[in-house]
Amino acid sequence: MNNTLSEHFSTAQSITDLKTQLINELVKRRYNLQSILWATSFCSDEINNLFSPFNDLFAGLGPFHLGGISGLPFAGITGMNAFISHVPKNGAAMILYGPHIGVSNEGTIGQVQRQNQHSLTTCCGSLVAALESLEHSDFKPMENPLDYQQALVQEHLYQHRSAILEDLYPIKKATDFTYEAIHTYLIKIIEETKKNYEHLELILVGGVVINTDWTKEDYFDLRNLEFTQF
Numbered sequence: 001m002n003n004t005l006s007e008h009f010s011t012a013q014s015i016t017d018l019k020t021q022l023i024n025e026l027v028k029r030r031y032n033l034q035s036i037l038w039a040t041s042f043c044s045d046e047i048n049n050l051f052s053p054f055n056d057l058f059a060g061l062g063p064f065h066l067g068g069i070s071g072l073p074f075a076g077i078t079g080m081n082a083f084i085s086h087v088p089k090n091g092a093a094m095i096l097y098g099p100h101i102g103v104s105n106e107g108t109i110g111q112v113q114r115q116n117q118h119s120l121t122t123c124c125g126s127l128v129a130a131l132e133s134l135e136h137s138d139f140k141p142m143e144n145p146l147d148y149q150q151a152l153v154q155e156h157l158y159q160h161r162s163a164i165l166e167d168l169y170p171i172k173k174a175t176d177f178t179y180e181a182i183h184t185y186l187i188k189i190i191e192e193t194k195k196n197y198e199h200l201e202l203i204l205v206g207g208v209v210i211n212t213d214w215t216k217e218d219y220f221d222l223r224n225l226e227f228t229q230f
Helices: 002-008 015-028 076-085 125-134 145-158 161-166 170-196
Strands: 036-041 059-065 092-097 100-103 201-212 219-229
Touching (some): 002 100, 015 219, 059 076, 076 170, 092 170, 100 170, 125 145, 125 170, 145 161, 170 219
Parallel strands (some): 036 059, 036 092, 100 201
8 A cells, every 4th residue: 555655646645644734734824713614525425534623623513515426516606605604704714625546455546445344445436437437438428317426527537538548547547637627616616706705714725535444544645725815
């Protein structure tokens, strides 16, 4: 596992170290932690419930969920407006976002050993399923109102089909493209809703969550940390 992390995610840090870095940065900037409302745009997979200590530090009972499967911000403009409207007066909003990818104890990318599971499972399952669809020459985007989020994940990855399938590690390439999509969509949503951000400070924490086998600590490959005042 460690060799795989060093090769593919050389700047990744443990979730514990990321939490410490964020709290130290917020304290240094003199934020009132109890006036920060936080949200995530992570995949809805339960394996990504990694930041529960923030519940005791920040406002609210937990994060506002902007993301759906794969981490794309399916809550959209309406969800963002709702989240921002819940921020305490003169407070700040923090959004943690990005896709996730598994790295098993043996170093296999795209799989993890989950608790009480007898074999490895895919991670991110949504991206792996979309990738498997792309591998079929007769691929057609899914049209199923009962699975519309996965249809949009497929549609997004299809735009990069050649680059993904030609890469030595297709699931990592798909994850990288998904990070770019999540970041881009969030910025567009923020741009559309910023008229509601009067006297608000917005903190964006973007990267790739790296899930490991359940007995190990997970990691985060930080790719964006920015503080903006509106």
